[in-house]
Every structure is written in C-alpha cells, then in structure tokens.
Amino acid sequence: xxxxxxxxxxxxxxxxxxxxxxxxxxxxxxxxxxxxxxxxxxxxxxxxxxxxxxxxxxxxxxxxxxxxxxxxxxxxxxxxxxxxxxxxxxxxxxxxxxxxxxxxxxxxxxxxxxxxxxxxxxxxxxxxxxxxxxxxxxxxxxxxxxxxxxxxxxxxxxxxxxxxxxxxxxxxxxxxxxxxxxxxxxxxxxxxxxxxxxxxxxxxxxxxxxxxxxxxxxxxxxxxxxxxxxxxxxxxxxxxxxxxxxxxxxxxxxxxxxxxxxxxxxxxxx
Amino acid sequence: xxxxxxxxxxxxxxxxxxxxxxxxxxxxxxxxxxxxxxxxxxxxxxxxxxxxxxxxxxxxxxxxxxxxxxxxxxxxxxxxxxxxxxxxxxxxxxxxxxxxxxxxxxxxxxxxxxxxxxxxxxxxxxxxxxxxxxxxxxxxxxxxxxxxxxxxxxxxxxxxxxxxxxxxxxxxxxxxxxxxxxxxxxxxxxxxxxxxxxxxxxxxxxxxxxxxxxxxxxxxxxxxxxxxxxxxxxxxxxxxxxxxxxxxxxxxxxxxxxxxxxxxxxxxxx
Numbered sequence: 040x041x042x043x044x045x046x047x048x049x050x051x052x053x054x055x056x057x058x059x060x061x062x063x064x065x066x067x068x069x070x071x072x073x074x075x076x077x078x079x080x081x082x083x084x085x086x087x088x089x090x091x092x093x094x095x096x097x098x099x100x101x102x103x104x105x106x107x108x109x110x111x112x113x114x115x116x117x118x119x120x121x122x123x124x125x126x127x128x129x130x131x132x133x134x135x136x137x138x139x140x141x142x143x144x145x146x147x148x149x150x151x152x153x154x155x156x157x158x159x160x161x162x163x164x165x166x167x168x169x170x171x172x173x174x175x176x177x178x179x180x181x182x183x184x185x186x187x188x189x190x191x192x193x194x195x196x197x198x199x200x201x202x203x204x205x206x207x208x209x210x211x212x213x214x215x216x217x218x219x220x221x222x223x224x225x226x227x228x229x230x231x232x233x234x235x236x237x238x239x240x241x242x243x244x245x246x247x248x249x250x251x252x253x254x255x256x257x258x259x260x261x262x263x264x265x266x267x268x269x270x271x272x273x274x275x276x277x278x279x280x281x282x283x284x285x286x287x288x289x290x291x292x293x294x295x296x297x298x299x300x301x302x303x304x305x306x307x308x309x
Numbered sequence: 310x311x312x313x314x315x316x317x318x319x320x321x322x323x324x325x326x327x328x329x330x331x332x333x334x335x336x337x338x339x340x341x342x343x344x345x346x347x348x349x350x351x352x353x354x355x356x357x358x359x360x361x362x363x364x365x366x367x368x369x370x371x372x373x374x375x376x377x378x379x380x381x382x383x384x385x386x387x388x389x390x391x392x393x394x395x396x397x398x399x400x401x402x403x404x405x406x407x408x409x410x411x412x413x414x415x416x417x418x419x420x421x422x423x424x425x426x427x428x429x430x431x432x433x434x435x436x437x438x439x440x441x442x443x444x445x446x447x448x449x450x451x452x453x454x455x456x457x458x459x460x461x462x463x464x465x466x467x468x469x470x471x472x473x474x475x476x477x478x479x480x481x482x483x484x485x486x487x488x489x490x491x492x493x494x495x496x497x498x499x500x501x502x503x504x505x506x507x508x509x510x511x512x513x514x515x516x517x518x519x520x521x522x523x524x525x526x527x528x529x530x531x532x533x534x535x536x537x538x539x540x541x542x543x544x545x546x547x548x549x550x551x552x553x554x555x556x557x558x559x560x561x562x563x564x565x566x567x568x569x570x571x572x573x574x575x576x577x578x579x
Binding site: 072073126127128129130131153154183184186192194198199205206208209222223 | 341454468
C-alpha cells in the first residue's frame with residue numbers, strides 16, 4: 040500500500056474530473072442530492088485499480104461500489120467529495136481515497152484537481168500538503184481572522200458562537216484537510232459517511248488532530264461506519280484545544296431532543 | 310475605456326497575486342483586518358496604469374489610493390478582494406476594477422488568478438464569464454441544491470430562512486460575479502465599500518441583476534459611496550425575483566434598532 044501508487048490512481052481520476060468540470064450533466068439521487076457521470080466514471084476507475092492490485096481488499100464507494108467490506112483492509116472512496124460545488128462551478132471538490140485496517144485509517148489521499156492541491160498521509164511519515172509536512176493549528180484559534188468550516192445547511196440546525204470567520208466551502212474532505220494543514224482552526228462536518236472522511240482522517244491524525252461527536256463528546260470511531268452508515272452524530276475535527284473550543288461553541292438550535300434529532304439529519308457536502 | 314486594455318492591466322496584477330499566494334507575510338490594518346505586500350503592490354500597479362492612460366480620471370482604492378474622486382470618471386480598485394481567503398491559502402480571491410461615470414458603473418473586470426476565471430462587462434455587450442455571455446438565475450431559486458453566498462460573520466448577526474445551501478467563500482466581488490454568472494441564486498454582501506463591488510455591479514447589471522438595501526429595501530445607489538463610505542446598510546444582490554426572495558428570508562437577529570445597528574457593523578471579505 041504505497042502512497043506513490045495511490046497518487047497515480049488519483050491523478051488519473053483527477054483528469055476525468057477536470058474533463059467534466061463545468062460541462063457535466065446533473066442527475067438527482069433518491070435523496071435529491073446530485074450526481075454526475077464524473078462521479079460514476081471515477082469510482083469505476085478507482086475500483087478497477089484497487090481490485091486489480093489488491094483483490095482481497097474490501098471497497099466501499101459513495102456511488103454504490105461495495106465489495107468485501109468485512110476484509111481486514113477496506114478502501115473508502117468518494118469519487119467527487121463536494122459534488123454540489125463541482126456542479127456549481129466552484130473549485131473546492133476533490134477525489135478522496137482512504138484505506139482502513141480493521142477500522143483504523145492507515146493511508147489517505149485527497150486531491151483537488153482545479154487547485155492541484157494534494158493532501159496525503161500514511162503510517163510512516165507526517166501529513167503532507169503538496170509534499171510538505173503539515174500540522175494542525177493549536178493557537179490563536181479565536182483570532183478575528185481565524186476561521187472554521189461548517190456545512191452549508193448549518194443555518195437551519197445550529198447556532199455558532201465563534202469570534203472568527205465561519206466558512207462554508209463545499210467539501211467535507213477539504214474541510215478536514217484544511218484543518219490538517221493548519222489553515223482552518225477546526226470544522227464541523229455534519230454526519231459523514233465513511234467515504235467522506237476516511238482519507239481526511241488518515242491525514243488529520245498524522246497532522247496531530249482528531250474528531251469528536253458533537254453531542255456525546257466521544258471520539259469518533261470509524262469502526263461504527265464500516266457498512267456505510269452515517270456517523271451517529273455530527274462530527275467536529277481539530278487539534279485537541281480546537282476540539283474543546285468547538286464543542287463549547289456549536290449548539291443545536293432550540294433545546295433538547297427535538298433539536299438533536301434535527302441535527303441527526305445534517306449531512307452535507309459529500 | 311476598453312475592456313481589452315483593462316484586462317491587460319488585471320492580468321499583470323494577477324501575476325503579482327499569484328507570486329505572493331501561499332508565501333505572503335500578513336500585516337494587520339487598524340481595523341484588525343489583514344493586508345499583504347501583494348495588496349499594496351497591485352494597487353500601486355493599477356493606479357500607475359490608470360494615471361498614465363487617463364490622467365483626468367479619479368481613483369479610489371482599498372489600500373489608500375485616492376485621487377480626484379470628484380472627476381466624471383472614477384475607477385474603484387480592490388487589489389485583492391478576499392484578502393482573508395488569500396492569506397488562508399483559499400482560492401477565491403481576485404483583482405477587482407470598476408469604472409463609474411457620475412456614480413454609475415460602466416465597466417467592470419474581476420479576475421481570480423488561482424482559478425483563471427474572468428468576469429467582465431462594459432456598456433456595449435453582455436456580462437461575460439470567461440468570454441461567454443452570462444445571465445442571472447431567475448428560477449428554481451429555492452431548490453435544495455440552489456445556493457446563496459453570505460459573509461463569514463453572518464452567524465453573529467443574521468438568521469437565514471433558506472431551503473438551499475448557504476455558502477461563505479471569501480470574496481464579495483466573487484459573490485456578485487457568481488450571481489451574475491447564474492450559478493449562485495443570490496448573495497448578501499454585508500456593508501461593502503465602493504471598491505468591493507464596483508466591478509461586480511457593472512457585471513451584474515449587464516447580467517440582468519440588481520442590488521437592494523436589506524432593511525429599507527431601496528435600490529443601492531453607488532453615488533452615496535463615492536467618497537469611500539460603506540453602503541448605508543447590508544446589501545443583497547440577485548435577479549429581480551431573487552431579490553424579493555432574499556429580502557424576505559434574511560433577518561437581523563433580535564428585534565429593532567439594536568440588531569440593526571449591529572448589522573451596520575457587518576463588513577467582511579473585501
């Protein structure tokens with residue numbers, strides 16, 4: 040499981056994404072979210088590459104690619120994380136591929152083709168942004184110019200008490216990678232599926248960050264998501280001090296169980 | 310006043326921006342917002358080009374370039390609209406240059422160097438996105454995949470009742486251009502200065518859109534901003550039906566004058 044090899048697959052996938060960008064026809068999935076031929080074509084490509092190289096490994100992909108998810112090694116693929124941004128002609132979307140060993144992320148690669156930005160990590164080296172080591176932000180988290188990322192439906196579900204900037208940019212994987220890169224102070228990523236965050240979590244952990252559940256405040260355990268379920272609650276990501284800060288400053292609108300249940304409906308930008 | 314000429318200046322300015330992107334040292338202005346050597350160098354370049362070509366024209370620039378603002382023709386320059394995004398390594402920032410004749414926008418050019426996206430208009434042709442005619446969105450404004458742009462401090466000041474996506478991306482000029490391009494349904498741009506929106510308004514008007522004040526609901530009159538004042542209230546932009554929709558769906562938090570005054574403090578992303 041070499042990063043060089045995964046990078047070659049993802050570069051090939053990025054060419055497909057770029058080809059369709061600003062020209063793709065949009066279809067609606069049953070949940071009304073959007074999908075394009077680019078999503079389907081990229082997932083097929085990545086599945087074929089993985090199966091040819093690692094026939095024993097499992098695969099879980101956003102566009103329906105499920106194969107042997109009980110295997111020790113499981114690849115989680117989001118062919119285009121940020122399809123909404125992609126079809127809107129916004130640049131923050133990318134190809135996300137993560138590898139888990141018994142539910143623990145051991146390799147991740149997220150590539151944004153329009154920006155030619157690479158976020159990568161394996162278990163041997165540091166988190167990398169465009170080939171350079173990178174770390175999460177631990178200080179100045181509340182500066183007026185500091186910023187966090189949130190889902191684009193946050194205004195309906197949560198109130199945020201944050202003195203810096205709150206950005207909604209279009210891709211959950213990008214949010215996690217911006218945190219890993221130390222440019223975003225933290226992020227709320229809604230209720231992700233495994234393919235949305237597997238690559239990002241591999242990068243984030245090597246950058247010194249982590250993920251917690253918004254209400255129970257427990258660490259996120261990816262083993263609960265191996266069969267394609269959403270995370271049990273909205274997830275926040277950041278450095279240890281950023282996680283403490285975010286857990287205090289993001290509140291469900293209204294009080295109690297009703298508002299929490301609404302929060303459980305938050306999923307976005309995958 | 311030829312678009313070709315302005316485009317050549319802006320292309321030159323874009324090279325400066327790209328050179329500093331991801332390397333610029335950041336200083337704080339008295340209002341705590343950020344500025345870089347790139348902002349200063351680009352404004353100097355554009356002022357020099359304008360003065361050499363049109364010595365009688367006025368100039369109003371974000372980084373202090375004020376010259377003969379009583380002239381019939383006034384150039385409004387934002388050397389980097391979205392400096393916060395620029396220093397964060399986010400791609401949505403650009404060079405904004407607009408020309409007003411007696412307070413009416415007659416030419417605008419906004420260029421995003423990282424994305425190589427051009428938004429342009431003069432009084433002779435349609436609004437252009439990368440050289441192709443473009444128009445505002447008039448239908449499906451409330452679809453779950455439709456989206457609006459808002460400032461990154463919106464969470465402190467306003468509540469938004471919108472069934473689509475709400476994005477905060479980093480540049481007021483980009484927001485107006487995304488509306489002109491017909492990809493964003495509309496935008497709230499806080500309380501802009503003239504340099505933030507002069508180019509965007511020239512493009513937006515040729516794309517069939519307009520701007521209204523959020524509280525009084527009056528059309529925005531750029532003549533009130535010729536001396537560098539902020540717009541008297543937050544501004545919404547969109548097609549005529551989008552403006553009606555936004556004016557109903559964006560509310561100051563709390564009630565009455567107090568909340569409005571807080572709204573008057575909203576300025577962001579310029």
